[in-house]
Amino acid sequence: MDSLQRLYGDKIAIIPIDGLDRGDNATRAEAFFRKNKFIIPTVVEDTVLKTIFPHKSVPHEVWISPDGRILATTGHDEVTRENIDDALAGRLLTVKIKRDDLTFDLHKPLFVSGNGGKCDSFLYRSLLTREIPSIGSGYRQTPIVRDGKLYLRSFQATNLPAISIYMAVWNEGKAGLLVNPTRVLIDARDSVYSPWDFRDPGSRWRRVKNYCYSFDIPVEVSDSIFYRQLMLDDLNRIFNYQGRIIKKRVESIVLRPVNSRGDLLKLKAGNAEKVGLRYSDERGSILDSVVNIPFCDFINYLSRFYYSACPIYDETGLDSTRITMKINIRYKKDRACESIINYDEWRTAFRRNGIDLIVEKRDTEVLVLSIPD
Structure with a gap:
């Protein structure tokens, strides 16, 4: 900032603003400017300008013409000699406009209850919730299409226990062969056993918690990589298991x-x-x-x-x-x-x-x- 002010002299005025809510004060600001030998004026402990030029993130650069018109609001990357020359010459600024979501709360999770807008522009997503009884149970592949093109590969499981979700990894999301006891084993510290004992209707694995799970990634992967690598790794991070697919004589x-x-x-x-x-x-x-x-x-x-x-x-x-x-x-x-x-x-x-x-x-x-x- 200071070097640009020195370069352009009285043709421009660069005025840094430091709000009171940022924890700085005049004493600290003055010490900083003296140490760096800055010549530009500044406003500290501001409570007024932030209401005139509301924003959520900084730097927030407001470009104002000599006659008081707001030409643009940008990030710091747009403050370049080329753009300043265009502004001084009265040419249209071709800059990326900065538009802050003023409702966004940095202290709340992203996309929860609309914080940050609708979650429709994600490139990768892993989502786990508790059981939602009103939406049924099962699992399915649900590709996401945008503008007529396949955008994301999406797997959804609703109201299923963790082990049943893991089964989709082994079966690569296909219907059928969902729960075959010879193909699913629990490896505990003292034994290896099937989670489904069809002779025991009271098996504890039938009384486990149900979850809803969604896994969405870009389409440029095979079924094997999607399920047996990426989704398996994701499930291992979420649940208290370490799943792996091996060859076994059965x-x-x-x-x-x-x-x-x-x-x-x-x-x-x-x-x-x-x-x-x-x-x-x-x-x-x-x-x-x-x-x-x-x-x-x-x-x-x-x-x-x-x-x-x-x-x-x-x-x-x-x-x-x-x-x-x-x-x-x-x-x-x-x-x-x-x-x-x-x-x-x-x-x-x-x-x-x-x-x-x-x-x-x-x-x-x-x-x-x-x-x-």
Whole structure:
């Protein structure tokens, strides 16, 4: 400031203002100016000018013309020789205007109760709240679009326990395979165990707190990086776990042809118009048959709704082939999705369709949540 005042002499007047609310006084200001050999005048202990030129942050530069017009209010970066020359020559100032939000409270959290405006311009966000019963439960990917373009990748979980939110990390946000006890382990100091014991309805993991969580980042990342690195790291910071994904040898279901893959062609669906799953009664107690759906979708269905099933590996070669088959396995009658799977029943159901069901150990990705000591 002082060097510019010396350069331009009486063509300009630079007047620093120090408000009373900033804790300085005339004595301290004078000592500072003498030490630095400043020649510019200053106003200290101000209570008037701050009401005429209201602002929240400093420096706050007010540009005033010789005839008393306010030309601009800027930050200190705009106080340059080029801009001063333009002002003296009467040219239009091409500067970045400083506009302070006078309602902003530095002593309150940003964006809470509107402090700092609406939170619609963030580039990265991690948000955790208590349970909000009125908005339902579940998780979903909710991309944020602006001006017709994908702006942010967003994951939202509502009213779920921390462990269920962690499950989305393992499954990379996809529906299905949400809670498979063979793929989630709690690593405590004295034991390793599943948080879901389907034989114990009173399991303490069913009585844990629920949370709402949102994680939003720029789109230039893959699913694996979004969930298994960035979101996993974020959850580890928030909750009292250290989650990691590792390979572990676990009991698994393997589906193979009983004889040859050629025999399975009889399962190939015709041109039936009806598509889906058929149940034996209105209660849906028996899953009776599969009609004209991709075999891989059927396997995903089993994995999704029979949470206590082992991981399923399909080695039939059917993949996305649309099939029709009689299956006849229990579904809702005895809450099959939460009970221990009757593998003899499953094996019989698959073998009548030329598919063998084998239970064996396989290296499978599991999510391990370690509890710090």
